[in-house]
Amino acid sequence: MTRMSLNCPMPQMNYDxxxxxxxxxxxxxxxxxxxxxxxxxxxxxLDERHDGAVIQxxxxxxxxxxxxxxxxxxxxxxxIGDLAVNGTVNDVAMCGAIPQYIxxxxxxxxxxxxxxxxxxxxxxxxxCDAAGVQVVTGDTKVVDKGKGDKIFIxxxxxxxxxxxxxxxxxxxQSGDKIIVSGxxxxxxxxxxxxxxxxxxxxxxxxxxxxxxxxxxxxxDEFGTDIHLLRDPTRGGVxxxxxxxxxxxxxxxxxxxxxxxxxxxxxxxxxxxxxxxxYVANEGLFxxxxxxxxxxxxxxxxxxxxxxxxxxxxxxxxxxHPGQVLLKSAIGGRRVLNMLVGDQLPRIC
Amino acid sequence: xxYLSEYRDPHMVKEYIEELNxxxxxxxxxxxxxxxxxxxxxxxxxxEMMPSQIEMIHGPxxxxxxxxxxxxxxxxxxxxxxxxxxxxxxxxxxxxxxEKSLLQAKAEGAEVRILYSPLEAVKLAKExxxxxxxFFAVGFETTAPANALSVIHADRLGLKNYSILTxxxxxxxxxxxxxxxxxxHIQGFLAAGHVCTIMGMQEYYPLVDKYKIxxxxxxxxxxxxxxxxxxLVRQLETGRTELENQYSRVVRENGNPxxxxxxxxxxxxxxxxxxxxxxxxxxxxxxRENYASYDANRKFDIQQGEVSESEICIAGEILKGxxxxxxxxxxxxxxxxxxxxxxxxxxxxxxxxxxxxxxAITSSESIASK
Numbered sequence: 161m162t163r164m165s166l167n168c169p170m171p172q173m174n175y176d177x178x179x180x181x182x183x184x185x186x187x188x189x190x191x192x193x194x195x196x197x198x199x200x201x202x203x204x205x206l207d208e209r210h211d212g213a214v215i216q217x218x219x220x221x222x223x224x225x226x227x228x229x230x231x232x233x234x235x236x237x238x239x240i241g242d243l244a245v246n247g248t249v250n251d252v253a254m255c256g257a258i259p260q261y262i263x264x265x266x267x268x269x270x271x272x273x274x275x276x277x278x279x280x281x282x283x284x285x286x287x288c289d290a291a292g293v294q295v296v297t298g299d300t301k302v303v304d305k306g307k308g309d310k311i312f313i314x315x316x317x318x319x320x321x322x323x324x325x326x327x328x329x330x331x332x333q334s335g336d337k338i339i340v341s342g343x344x345x346x347x348x349x350x351x352x353x354x355x356x357x358x359x360x361x362x363x364x365x366x367x368x369x370x371x372x373x374x375x376x377x378x379x380d381e382f383g384t385d386i387h388l389l390r391d392p393t394r395g396g397v398x399x400x401x402x403x404x405x406x407x408x409x410x411x412x413x414x415x416x417x418x419x420x421x422x423x424x425x426x427x428x429x430x431x432x433x434x435x436x437x438y439v440a441n442e443g444l445f446x447x448x449x450x451x452x453x454x455x456x457x458x459x460x461x462x463x464x465x466x467x468x469x470x471x472x473x474x475x476x477x478x479x480h481p482g483q484v485l486l487k488s489a490i491g492g493r494r495v496l497n498m499l500v501g502d503q504l505p506r507i508c
Numbered sequence: 509x510x511y512l513s514e515y516r517d518p519h520m521v522k523e524y525i526e527e528l529n530x531x532x533x534x535x536x537x538x539x540x541x542x543x544x545x546x547x548x549x550x551x552x553x554x555x556e557m558m559p560s561q562i563e564m565i566h567g568p569x570x571x572x573x574x575x576x577x578x579x580x581x582x583x584x585x586x587x588x589x590x591x592x593x594x595x596x597x598x599x600x601x602x603x604x605x606x607e608k609s610l611l612q613a614k615a616e617g618a619e620v621r622i623l624y625s626p627l628e629a630v631k632l633a634k635e636x637x638x639x640x641x642x643f644f645a646v647g648f649e650t651t652a653p654a655n656a657l658s659v660i661h662a663d664r665l666g667l668k669n670y671s672i673l674t675x676x677x678x679x680x681x682x683x684x685x686x687x688x689x690x691x692x693h694i695q696g697f698l699a700a701g702h703v704c705t706i707m708g709m710q711e712y713y714p715l716v717d718k719y720k721i722x723x724x725x726x727x728x729x730x731x732x733x734x735x736x737x738x739x740l741v742r743q744l745e746t747g748r749t750e751l752e753n754q755y756s757r758v759v760r761e762n763g764n765p766x767x768x769x770x771x772x773x774x775x776x777x778x779x780x781x782x783x784x785x786x787x788x789x790x791x792x793x794x795x796r797e798n799y800a801s802y803d804a805n806r807k808f809d810i811q812q813g814e815v816s817e818s819e820i821c822i823a824g825e826i827l828k829g830x831x832x833x834x835x836x837x838x839x840x841x842x843x844x845x846x847x848x849x850x851x852x853x854x855x856x857x858x859x860x861x862x863x864x865x866x867x868a869i870t871s872s873e874s875i876a877s878k
Binding site: 430489490491492493495 | 512516517518521522550551552553554556557624730731864865
């Protein structure tokens, strides 16, 4: 994915930067909303211009919220805008739901360039369209220079549960197979590569992506054979697996050699002494699938959007309950634990 | 990855393990000096794969672990000054001082930055003339050239707002300290490959002669480590005491002369306190007199109260290989990577943290009995 260009012309604004007045609720706020947001995201619910959105819901719904504070706000493979949409869309999808609507809240530090804000808005729009979700409510606040860091975004997503979904950690059984949907550790290392003091010869791109269409197809076809779905963001794959092992009092065994990772990402991890299994992902999911269906699930996933590099990395076992064991590349074993503290701060 | 995958080849690993099994006839205590080697042994599951007669003792070669409490307090004190930006390698941030860690100080408003190179700190000093930039210069001989270069570079640029808080330690005196401790019964050493990449092998011949002990300069990948251990066990089994080089693809007899020259231009040897061990004579570097204005210790009037270590922590015995992490009553209980009582639990290269993170496979029975 390349950084979006400003091919959609920015509305004529009187200011080059966001000022405190743009968050005052007065004239400037209205102008900002009218000219930059309402037009771009126009849909019948948003066009009502209420403080909240009125939506139809039948049956169970999934509901998730997330705040995005990534630094820098533009990074290889994406920006804070598409990250904020993908992150919440994926959280709703991981519940076994089909995300439909999102809210969009900005906390902007005064001084943010209008052109940067517009670029973020465009990529939010682009990602919402691609993921098939609508922005139906939102908010904009502006804080003094130095009291924020350019822009923070909160998104909340809502979606109806897929009728065939039965995603519960309690459904995880001994014998289930563990499948990851693609290369691990790309997002965290992409952010790391643009932090001060580091530069790599090859560019590493974030994997930020909406996974809802892929998840929906898999739920259509595999239904209750999918026991658990998780997106391993902060804390990485390791943290997801550790949680499963602890909560279910089952063991997890994974094979280091089966874990898909891009060559340049692996090299960067080696160089910086980071374990890729603890590095964040933003367009990846871990699926725990019944033993019977695991092979066909993997085969199907590899044909779907963002799933071509999927791999089966291990299984759930009854031995060593509560522990995740990794069979190392050379045939040794080690225990994986949850991450203590942050390996890399502010990556999403 | 070229030059990496070859050294993680499972077939070679298997061959070395088999050969070790064939030649080992009795119990041997071997110390890997370097924390990077400890980390690799545990991370790759090598300890479990090796013959039970070979006991690996994890040495004091983790700079984060041996940096004295008082110096960490100094770094925190400096970071808390309004006009100071304290720069450090990431690992030092979680190390607890006597009251808090640099990370806690950062949360309270101190300006602390994680950098991967001291030269970045010099750049920061140039770009931020209104602030004092202090680099927390920890490490063994490996990081010394870059830290020395940062001072030389700052001096050339005429920067007045750059200094380093030095905590440099040296490997050979640490080996001596271990050998002189009557309680440690180490029979052979794996010397740290990267330290020798800089310093070469010359300093190790006198140790071999004086203590009649085999030393093998060893790398960090699984195949490196097993080959190093095999070379050492062959010596032990045949009664030889020699200095050998397993890591010959990187380590030269004379090391890296340019790097050594850079070190000696900026640093001189001094006595150094090691956390958990005490003061070891001539075991560290400090800046030479002509670079004194770049020495944060001399540049700033640092206020410091009494410092005292946790009473239950047995870090010293662990660093000298007298005890294993699991022999500590606080291991995994009062002392965890989240709440470390002592330094070896802090850094991922510390022996306690390495054990905590990577070993301890429980069987179904031991969980059931809890």
